[in-house]
Amino acid sequence: MRKIIYIALMVYAWQMNCFAQTANTPSLSAKTLSAQPLSDNPALETQVNTISNELRCLVCQNQTIADSNADLAIDLKNQIRLLLTQGRTQAEILDYMVQRYGDFVLYKPPLKASTWFLWLGPFIILLLAFFFLWWQIQARKKLINAQQFSAVDLARAQALLNNSAPNNLVRPKDQP
Amino acid sequence: MKRFLIPLAIFVLLLGFLGLGLQLNPREVPSPLIDKPAPNFTLGVLGNQASSFTPTQMRGQVWLLNVWASWCVACREEHDLLMALSEQKLVPMIGLDYKDKVADAEIWLKERGNPYVLSISDSKGQVGIDYGVYGVPETFVIDRDGVIRYKQIGPLTPQILQEKILPLIQKLNA
Numbered sequence: 616m617r618k619i620i621y622i623a624l625m626v627y628a629w630q631m632n633c634f635a636q637t638a639n640t641p642s643l644s645a646k647t648l649s650a651q652p653l654s655d656n657p658a659l660e661t662q663v664n665t666i667s668n669e670l671r672c673l674v675c676q677n678q679t680i681a682d683s684n685a686d687l688a689i690d691l692k693n694q695i696r697l698l699l700t701q702g703r704t705q706a707e708i709l710d711y712m713v714q715r716y717g718d719f720v721l722y723k724p725p726l727k728a729s730t731w732f733l734w735l736g737p738f739i740i741l742l743l744a745f746f747f748l749w750w751q752i753q754a755r756k757k758l759i760n761a762q763q764f765s766a767v768d769l770a771r772a773q774a775l776l777n778n779s780a781p782n783n784l785v786r787p788k789d790q791p
Numbered sequence: 792m793k794r795f796l797i798p799l800a801i802f803v804l805l806l807g808f809l810g811l812g813l814q815l816n817p818r819e820v821p822s823p824l825i826d827k828p829a830p831n832f833t834l835g836v837l838g839n840q841a842s843s844f845t846p847t848q849m850r851g852q853v854w855l856l857n858v859w860a861s862w863c864v865a866c867r868e869e870h871d872l873l874m875a876l877s878e879q880k881l882v883p884m885i886g887l888d889y890k891d892k893v894a895d896a897e898i899w900l901k902e903r904g905n906p907y908v909l910s911i912s913d914s915k916g917q918v919g920i921d922y923g924v925y926g927v928p929e930t931f932v933i934d935r936d937g938v939i940r941y942k943q944i945g946p947l948t949p950q951i952l953q954e955k956i957l958p959l960i961q962k963l964n965a
Contacts, residue, residue, distance in 0.1 A: 673925035676817060686890065687925055690916050715923040717823040 663696050666705055670712055671720050679722055822923055822942045829856070829933050830921040837888050837896055837910040844885070844911045846937060853963045855884040855956075856931040857907070858919065860891040861899040863927045869946035870903050876952065877906035882960050886910035889919050889927055932956060934963045 667681035672688040680688040691712070698708050712720050724730050764772075824830075833845045846856075857873065859866045877884060886907035888896045893912055900910070913919055922931065925944075932941040941959055943951060 673820060687916075690920065694920055714823060715920060716925065717820055717923070719820045 659696065659699060662699055662705070663692060666695050666699075666708055667692055669709060669722055671722050673716060673720065818926060819944050820925075822939075822944075824923055824931075824939045825942060827939060829931070829937050829939050830918075832918045832921065834911040834913060834918060837886070837893060837900075837912045840912075844909060846933070849883070849885070849933065850937055851935050853882060853935060853960050854933050855882055856887055856922075856933060857884055858887045858889050858922070858924050858927050858929040858931075859910075860889045860927055861895040862891065863889075865946045866928045867903075869928055869948075870906070872947055872949060872952065873906040874904050881957065883908045887918060887922075887924075888912050888914075889924060890914065890916040930956075932959055932963075 664681055667688075668679050670680045670691065672678045672680045672683035672685055672691075674685040674687050675683050678688075680691050695708055698711065703711070709721065718724060718730075724733060726734050829846050831846055833843050836842045836844055873884065876882075884907050886909070888910050891912070891914065893914070896910070896912070900907075911918075916924075922929075928946055930943040930947055931939050934940050940963065941956065943956070947956070
């Protein structure tokens with residue numbers, strides 16, 4: 616129990632740390648926010664937003680930089696805007712970020728040697744599950760086929776099948 | 792009894808993976824800059840804006856680039872260690888004052904001591920982006936040819952210094 620509380624506290628502290636990254640520097644973030652050159656070109660802003668949604672904020676790792684207000688996320692959004700105005704394409708900008716921050720900065724990890732299990736793992740597990748199901752069904756079939764019925768049982772089953780109308784069903788009282 | 796063994800085994804395996812996951816530090820993202828040339832830049836020196844610094848000046852020697860800021864809480868943790876390291880004169884250390892106000896940075900160095908050969912002022916964080924900085928403090932080990940050989944994210948500890956950084960510097964200097 617203690618350990619669980621300890622882990623919960625750690626997670627909480629880490630979250631707080633994320634906020635602290637932005638909150639600790641009121642003068643600094645305020646300055647960056649007000650200085651953010653929100654361009655009056657809506658097409659450019661849409662593009663900035665599209666690319667921002669592809670990138671992970673490394674300060675608060677479960678947010679994209681589009682969602683995050685951490686200082687670094689704001690800086691990177693400004694950098695994307697700057698690169699776009701310099702005529703760079705989306706692919707070039709994503710590459711620019713990967714060169715600096717690594718594959719982890721991409722919200723959608725690329726398919727390569729180190730990530731194939733991440734991409735294919737769920738399908739492998741699904742296939743295994745299907746195989747397990749098939750295997751169980753086969754085993755059950757074998758079990759049913761191996762059952763031996765006495766002549767009395769078979770006759771009773773036949774009688775029940777012949778008088779299948781519910782009213783005619785007579786329930787034997789002394790079931791073995 | 793036997794039918795419970797398989798689910799139990801799967802559960803224990805899952806528990807093992809989750810336990811392993813708890814040991815990892817998600818904030819430590821491997822840098823793609825390791826074994827790549829340190830990005831070049833030219834920035835003004837803190838406290839002496841007339842002179843400037845560029846990494847090519849350090850060619851021919853192994854050096855440390857330590858990213859710090861006066862607003863950075865974790866930098867306080869490692870500062871005493873940096874002071875001790877600079878007294879040993881094992882390796883020149885350059886400070887990158889990241890997204891900081893010059894006045895605040897100068898007060899910081901005056902109050903706590905200055906472990907750096909010099910610090911450069913990256914007030915806009917542009918060099919920080921080029922070096923993939925996201926968790927100040929960060930420390931880069933750069934070799935004689937200007938190639939980044941190691942990156943420490945977060946404060947240095949005596950253990951990391953003794954076990955990783957100092958042996959690496961020794962090896963690079965050999």
